[in-house]
Amino acid sequence: SRVRHYKFNVVLRNSTKLCSSKPIVTVNGQFPGPTLYAREDDTVLVKVTNHVKYNVSIHWHGIRQLRTGWADGPAYITQCPIPPGQSYVYNFTITGQRGTLLWHAHILWLRATVHGALIVLPKRGVPYPFPAPHKEVPVVLAEWWKSDTEAVINQALKSGLAPNVSDAHTINGHPGLVPNCSSQGGFTLPVKNGKTYLLRIINAALNEELFFKIAGHNLTIVEVDATYVKPFKTDTIVIAPGQTTNALVTANQNSGKYMVAASPFMDSPIAVDNLTATATLHYTGTLATTPTTLTSAPPQNATQVANSFINSLKALNSKKFPAKVPLKIDHNLLFTVGLGINSCPSCKAANGSRVVASVNNVTFVMPTTALLQAHFFNKSGVFTTDFPGNPPTAFNFSGGLPANASLATTSGTKLYRLAYNSTVQLVLQDTGTIAPENHPVHLHGFNFFSVGRGIGNYNSKTDPKKFNLVDPVERNTANVPTGGWVAIRFIADNPGVWFMHCHLEVHTTWGLKMAFLVDNGKGPNQSLLPPPKDLPKC
Ligand code: C2O
Numbered sequence: 001s002r003v004r005h006y007k008f009n010v011v012l013r014n015s016t017k018l019c020s021s022k023p024i025v026t027v028n029g030q031f032p033g034p035t036l037y038a039r040e041d042d043t044v045l046v047k048v049t050n051h052v053k054y055n056v057s058i059h060w061h062g063i064r065q066l067r068t069g070w071a072d073g074p075a076y077i078t079q080c081p082i083p084p085g086q087s088y089v090y091n092f093t094i095t096g097q098r099g100t101l102l103w104h105a106h107i108l109w110l111r112a113t114v115h116g117a118l119i120v121l122p123k124r125g126v127p128y129p130f131p132a133p134h135k136e137v138p139v140v141l142a143e144w145w146k147s148d149t150e151a152v153i154n155q156a157l158k159s160g161l162a163p164n165v166s167d168a169h170t171i172n173g174h175p176g177l178v179p180n181c182s183s184q185g186g187f188t189l190p191v192k193n194g195k196t197y198l199l200r201i202i203n204a205a206l207n208e209e210l211f212f213k214i215a216g217h218n219l220t221i222v223e224v225d226a227t228y229v230k231p232f233k234t235d236t237i238v239i240a241p242g243q244t245t246n247a248l249v250t251a252n253q254n255s256g257k258y259m260v261a262a263s264p265f266m267d268s269p270i271a272v273d274n275l276t277a278t279a280t281l282h283y284t285g286t287l288a289t290t291p292t293t294l295t296s297a298p299p300q301n302a303t304q305v306a307n308s309f310i311n312s313l314k315a316l317n318s319k320k321f322p323a324k325v326p327l328k329i330d331h332n333l334l335f336t337v338g339l340g341i342n343s344c345p346s347c348k349a350a351n352g353s354r355v356v357a358s359v360n361n362v363t364f365v366m367p368t369t370a371l372l373q374a375h376f377f378n379k380s381g382v383f384t385t386d387f388p389g390n391p392p393t394a395f396n397f398s399g400g401l402p403a404n405a406s407l408a409t410t411s412g413t414k415l416y417r418l419a420y421n422s423t424v425q426l427v428l429q430d431t432g433t434i435a436p437e438n439h440p441v442h443l444h445g446f447n448f449f450s451v452g453r454g455i456g457n458y459n460s461k462t463d464p465k466k467f468n469l470v471d472p473v474e475r476n477t478a479n480v481p482t483g484g485w486v487a488i489r490f491i492a493d494n495p496g497v498w499f500m501h502c503h504l505e506v507h508t509t510w511g512l513k514m515a516f517l518v519d520n521g522k523g524p525n526q527s528l529l530p531p532p533k534d535l536p537k538c
Pocket residue numbers: 059061074104106242442444499501503
């Protein structure tokens with residue numbers, strides 16, 4: 001293992017897409033940002049210097065940060081943000097993890113343009129559990145607004161209504177073929193006939209789950225969220241914001257150009273932009289008679305396509321990579337996730353109300369100082385540990401609200417406390433309040449096993465009998481289906497404060513977030529380490 005040093009300068013840069021220009025916040029002037037490479041067991045030091053007018057913080061999404069929550073990144077959860085003109089060195093060791101992850105800004109909506117690939121290679125000399133690819137290619141998917149993204153969300157918060165949807169999606173920074181704005185080009189992946197490529201696909205979009213496919217080619221899925229899966233073939237991938245998917249593609253079509261497409265998946269009546277981002281797979285040295293072999297993207301509401309992909313994911317569960325699913329459960333939790341309404345006297349557009357989101361009907365209130373610091377230094381009055389382990393009685397589930405029930409949520413900075421090494425089963429249940437929706441729920445500090453998933457209301461008597469406790473997929477971002485539930489299990493073996501939230505940024509902003517507080521253990525190396533000297537102050 002070695003120590004790797006990176007410099008991330010957060011700077012403004014002008015960018016032109018969809019035939020219009022705007023300044024964007026970037027790392028080192030790049031969109032997507034630089035790819036961070038490391039190997040399993042390496043220590044990574046990233047010096048982040050803030051040269052913009054916003055406060056910033058960076059999250060290393062999926063890195064477990066064992067005992068080093070200070071380097072996790074979510075603003076006001078594990079650190080105060082880095083103010084303009086200042087720096088902070090994120091210092092962490094990648095223990096027992098390898099695969100594709102992402103890094104991104106974790107404050108405001110800066111993630112829109114401040115993100116990049118985080119690639120952890122196996123230890124030197126350790127092979128992949130699948131045939132070595134000829135080449136590896138990061139494929140970063142994102143969303144693009146013509147207007148300033150901070151203005152988009154601020155305007156929404158003022159009105160009380162939903163923010164404007166994006167104007168396009170991008171593949172490695174390019175929308176590709178865009179109607180009414182030609183000659184934008186797009187990302188091209190050059191391939192050689194007969195060779196196999198490993199695509200490291202990352203969904204860095206703010207608010208949309210995406211389908212991904214390549215005309216004329218099958219994809220063999222070998223990894224998600226930096227955990228190996230039993231390989232399977234598919235022609236379509238579904239990937240939620242915060243998720244990553246490694247796919248092998250063999251260039252077996254001899255010659256020509258093939259379209260690569262990323263298009264939205266949203267099986268609720270809520271409007272999304274339906275532009276498909278495109279890129280090109282090009283057999284080098286061959287001419288394409290027709291410009292591209294077109295593939296039709298699945299319709300936005302292709303729930304079956306999405307579910308069959310998600311249900312195909314199983315942990316590799318080999319001798320080397322066993323699935324260590326917790327079998328005995330200490331905390332049996334049920335959290336509802338969904339939308340709601342609160343009053344907002346100044347929100348004229350929404351008649352004095354505003355859309356909010358909640359977990360167990362609690363809309364999370366962001367503190368003004370970091371929770372991890374408050375916890376470490378025993379500062380009282382910043383949070384409470386009374387987050388409910390179950391929804392309020394007779395609460396609305398996927399079927400919507402009972403008549404006369406209130407849409408209003410409660411609010412607070414509430415944490416759920418876990419003893420060191422306790423085991424958790426958590427069922428995440430979508431509610432039908434306002435509208436049922438999919439929620440990619442991301443847990444910081446842990447990987448979890450996704451042991452069950454279903455549509456409708458979770459049944460605590462019958463559903464656990466159907467759980468997969470042998471080879472469930474292990475990941476860091478769950479797929480809560482529209483009007484359904486997902487059950488996850490993890491071991492609380494990482495002391496600190498760990499954020500959990502919907503990775504659709506609009507839902508996070510609205511309050512679909514909470515945090516776990518994991519106590520120190522009694523043994524050696526079971527305590528949160530002290531904070532680094534340069535940790536920013538609020
Ligand atoms: Cu990728 Cu808390 O986020």
